[in-house]
Amino acid sequence: MPQRQLSRTRLPAHRRAVEFPPRLSSGYLVRDAHRAFQRLLERRIAAYGVTRGQWYFLRVLWITDGLSQRELSAQVGMMEPTTVIALRSMERAGLVRRVRSAADRRKVEVWLTAKAKRLRNELLSVARSITAEAEQGIALRELSAFRRVIGRMTANLDRIER
Amino acid sequence: MPQRQLSRTRLPAHRRAVEFPPRLSSGYLVRDAHRAFQRLLERRIAAYGVTRGQWYFLRVLWITDGLSQRELSAQVGMMEPTTVIALRSMERAGLVRRVRSAADRRKVEVWLTAKAKRLRNELLSVARSITAEAEQGIALRELSAFRRVIGRMTANLDRIER
DNA sequence: TCCCATTGCATAGATTTCTAAGGAATTATC
């Protein structure tokens, strides 16, 4: 959308010494792509009564069921309070059961319900088709170059944060 | 982190017909990168008393000051209630003034304060250096290929949502 | 002029995420 100027002011030149248009920022490009992915995922899985917040946890539990909340947090890459909230909603939605571990009563094991297991294949297909649609018209060698570059960026940034 | 199996169950084979490991998903790679960018940005601008939610609006206002809330929402790419909330916090933080338009009393013009203008160059430098750090060790031609690919993905996804 | 559709902003309520701090179970140390 074009920017009309009218009575609006442009900052004086000395205030604009630093320029950094969003289109030149990898961060902005990544953000836009992320939002596009998220929006589409959110809409498609909503049809199954699954929210985006639940999705990431299902994704991990579909690979390894019965993890503790801490293990889940680590694998999903979220902080523990986030996990508590997500699991609460998943339990309400009948997707998981939380079972206090007999061996170590501090731990809570998270187990998928039959319902969540039944959703697995269909929801993973949803994810795959979103990816396929995103990758339309992009050559395989470009895709693998893309993966290498974005992986490198993430690693660079993660390293900085120690 | 390796996944120990112990007593945890793997789903039976017929439930695993669809496989889609996160490492093969462009969506996951984009999500990880986005989170890495955001975390670093958030930490660095916090030193200036600016939050991530305010950042995107500053970014636009530093280019064109005095936009209405609706125009701001469109340029930032957020819904209007989000803009309301962000601007409220920015007004509290002394970054903007909201002025009801004399010409059309429905509109609210958003103007940067002197403080926000003073922050501009330093904060844009912060953004640029985060980008530079993310791009460390990536060749220029790889970077431009990356931009083309991720832009294409975003466009593909946006097109689907109509 | 008066009505009503449109436009612009705001509120309400939900979700997803974080940091900071607390409580309960377990393990280590003396």
Add this chain to the structure above:
DNA sequence: GATAATTCCTTAGAAATCTATGCAATGGGA
């Protein structure tokens, strides 16, 4: 074995986002 440190989960509170809805100003058509 008693105390201290650690581990695991939870609560509290804030921020950033959305959808759905409401209200107030404007402008077009009868």
